[in-house]
Amino acid sequence: MANTSPLQPGDEIELEITNIAHGGVSVARHDGRVVFVADAIPGERVRARVTEARKKSFARAVTLEVLEASPDRRPHVWPEAALERDPEERAGGAEFGHIALERQRALKAQVLAESLQRFAGVERDVTVEAAPGDDEANGLGWRSRVRLHVDPETGAVGPYAARSRTIVPVESLPLAVEGVNMIAPLDEPMHHLVSIDLIAPSADDPRMLITAEEDVARAGENDAVRELVGDREFLVRAGGFWQVHREAPEVLFTAVRDAIIALDEAGRVDAGAANLDLFGGAGLLAAAMAEAVGPALKVTTVEADPGATDDAAENLSELVGALAVTARVDRYLADLLAAPAAVRDRFRRSTVVLDPPRSGAGGAVSQQLGELAPANIVYVACDPVALARDTATLLGLGYELGPVRAFDLFPHTHHLEALAVFTRV
Known part of the structure; x- marks a missing residue:
């Protein structure tokens, strides 16, 4: 039997890294016990410090020294997150920054x-x-x-550390666009503030949204900014949701458009049906649906944030058949399911696009979609496990999984975006 004597936080151990796990950590074993290890790469041997050991089944650790390096190890792209720094002082937000880009993508594909x-x-x-x-x-x-x-206490500005809420002063933001770096107050004390959001819209001036100690809202968060996607302009609240990668809006717009074109060519899309864009934000993907099937499209975009709904109404104003609704998606679908059968039947011909938060659509919304039974579901996901769980629900409700694509829209982190197409059997 393996020796499972308890590890203690602070213990330093040597580990053979064998795999990657969801969440950007690698996997090793110590005396038969799983250890999730930060700042390592599968195939390496490292010396690591135990940071958590409360569970009998696994522990957590952080790499201190690489004893046998992977050929895919690179100098960290962000010096303030590098292995040479004390683990508690490594900046968060670039947990794959020590890995070659090609290997990063292979690891993300493996997790998905x-x-x-x-x-x-x-x-x-x-x-x-x-x-x-x-x-x-x-x-x-x-x-x-x-x-x-x-x-x-000090007014110092910076990101949180990788595994805590310790604020780490930094000299640069290498993952950020030039406009963000231009206005980042990295060397200026900012007393009496809680946080600073740096925004660099693609078709507008960079700006800071400031949260003071006594504020509930961020100053300037409701200001309208312009974003350009191809040759199409979108108005978005400065503090509202918008894809953070400079190319992500166009990448996802194009991917959704192409997925719906393929469904249309297969005779599965009805432009006049009760089509839906759920978790619709400012209307980006509803606009992609319209570009795929033309201006005759009827689509309702549903979003819980009233500001985003207002933006969607503006951004889709040229589309006669578009309607922007402020509602929680689960409640909106519950109302549809409670409607007369003649109303519900209109959705059996529809195409639904959804782009839920990182937690996914969830079992309840997926179950509701299965009961509503649209012809097609185009699911944009930013978490592979959430997508997989919702895939299991939809497969059990009579859907077939078609094409799956994935996009590296968060380089040097473990995150990705995926697009999955489901058709009702």
């Missing part, structure tokens, strides 16, 4: 494929596609939105 297999029983090989310009820039200069925090 394993999640689909584990939670949904689906075998699917997926290639994680790079965003335009990222390979040439080594995955740097892509974040158009960055939140910094303010130390309440």
Whole structure:
């Protein structure tokens, strides 16, 4: 029997890294016990410090020294997050910054494929596609939105540390676009503030949204800013949701448009049906639906944030058949399911696009969609496990999983975006 004597926080141990796990940590074993290890790469041997050991089944650790390096290890793209710093002082937000970009994408593809297999029983090989310009820039200069925090005692500005809410002063923001770096107050004490959001819209001036100690809202968060997606302009609240990668809006717009074009060519899309854009934000993906099938499209975009709904109404104003509704998606779908059968039947011909938060649509919303039974569901996901769980629910409700694509819209982090197409059997 393996020796499972308790590890203690602070213990230093040598580990052989064997795999990658969801969440950007690698996997090792120590005396038969799983250890999740930060700042390592599968195939390496490292010396690590135990940071958490409360669970009998696993512990957590952080790499201190690489004893045998992977050929994919690179100098960290962010010096303030590098291995040479004390683990408690490593800046968060670039947990894959020590890994070659190609290997990062392979690890993300592995996590997505394993999640689909584990939670949904689906075998699917997926290639994680790079965003335009990222390979040439080594995955740097892509974040158009960055939140910094303010130390309440010193006024120092910086991101949180990788595994705590300790604020780490930094000299640069290498993942951010130039406009964000231009206005970032990295060397200026900002007393009496809680946080600073740095926004660099693609078609507007960079700006700071400031949260003071006594404020509930961020100053300037409701100001309208312009974002350009191809040749189409969108108005968005400065503090509202918008994809953070400079190329992400166009990448996802194009991916959704192309997925719906393929469904249309297969005779599965009815432009005049009760089509839906759920978790619709400012209307980006509803506009993609319209570009796919033409101006005759009827679509209702549903979003809980009233400001975003107002923006969607403006952004879709040229589309006669578009309606923007402020509502929680689960409550909106519950109302539809309570409607007369003649109303519900209109949705059986519809196409639904949804782009839920990182937690996914969830079992309740997925179940509601299954009961509503639209012809097609195009699901945009930013978490592979959430997508896999919702895939399992939809497969059990009579849907078939079609094409799955994945996009590296968060280089040097473990995050990705995926698009999955479901059709009712």
